[in-house]
Amino acid sequence: MDKALISKLSSFSVLYAEDEEGIRNNINEILKQLFKKTFVAKNAKEAFNMYESNKPDLIITDIKMPNETGIELIKKIRKRDSKVRVIITSAHTDLDYMLEATELHLVKYIIKPxxxxKLFEALEAFIKSYDTARVYNLKEGWLFDESKSLITTENNEFKLTKKENQFLKLLIQKNRIITYEEMENIIWTEDNIMTPNAMRLFIKNFRKKLPENTLRNIQGTGYRLVLD
Known part of the structure; x- marks a missing residue:
């Protein structure tokens, strides 16, 4: 598992539901070394309560658990959350199980053992699922969700203005200096003149929502994002 993938996983949280204690403990030992936060449940009811309290980025659940199956758990969650990523584990290769699980928009279906x-392949698929969802890893522990105009860290959330969202997307996608002229043409509209004061205030507020020292001013030219 490469370092880049490990670094990306460290920005996310995971909920793992498994009723078999031995398997649960073994997989938990791996997950807690990879993810920012790891929550572990021994049945579906416990898992649902943990989901509601912590809103993890990824749910890994076994299908066959006492009283309520993993599929029933995910169906309940899907009624209120269409975006949380899901990986299902199962000892079953039964086609009906797999077809029912497929309807839940899974990242991966892992056949036990x-x-x-298998686990790392599924976690790689989890990370790749964000490639088309316009979610960017700014720095360890910092995520930018373009569709939500939101930057999240372990302890904070920063809502971006429309201009801030456009500017950050431009900085990331171009991966170069964005000139003052480009900022005026792309970010500012005809109704809003980019005065020096407006620019200074915009940058001052924008910097407060970014990791420290990541937005660099190139004197007389523009701005560049520097992500280590």
Whole structure:
């Protein structure tokens, strides 16, 4: 598992539901070394309560659990959350199980036994699922969700204005200096003149929502995003 993938996983939280204690403990040992936060449940009811309290980025759940199956758990969650990523594990290769699970928009369906290879492949698919969702890793622990105009850290959320969202997307996608002229043409509209005071206030407020020292001013030219 490469360092880049490990670094990306460290920005996310995961909820793992498994009723078999041995499997639960073994997989938890791996997950807690990779994710920012790891929540572990031994049944669907416990998992649902943890989901509601913590809103994890990823749910990994076994299908067969006492009283309520993993599929029933995810169906309940899907009624209120269409975006949380889901990986299902199961000892079953039954087609009906797999078809029902597929309807829940899964990242991956892992057939037990869960090897490190299978788990890491599924976690890689989880990270790749964000490639088309316009979610960017700014720095360890910092995520930018373009569709929500939101930057999240472990302890904070920063809502971006329309201009801030456009500017950050431009900085990331171009990966170069964005000139003052480009800022005026792309971010500012004809109804809003980019005066020096307006620019200074915009940058001052924008910097407060970014990791420290990541927005660099290139004197007389424009701005560049520097992500280590």
């Amino acid at each position: 869960i090897t490190e290879g």
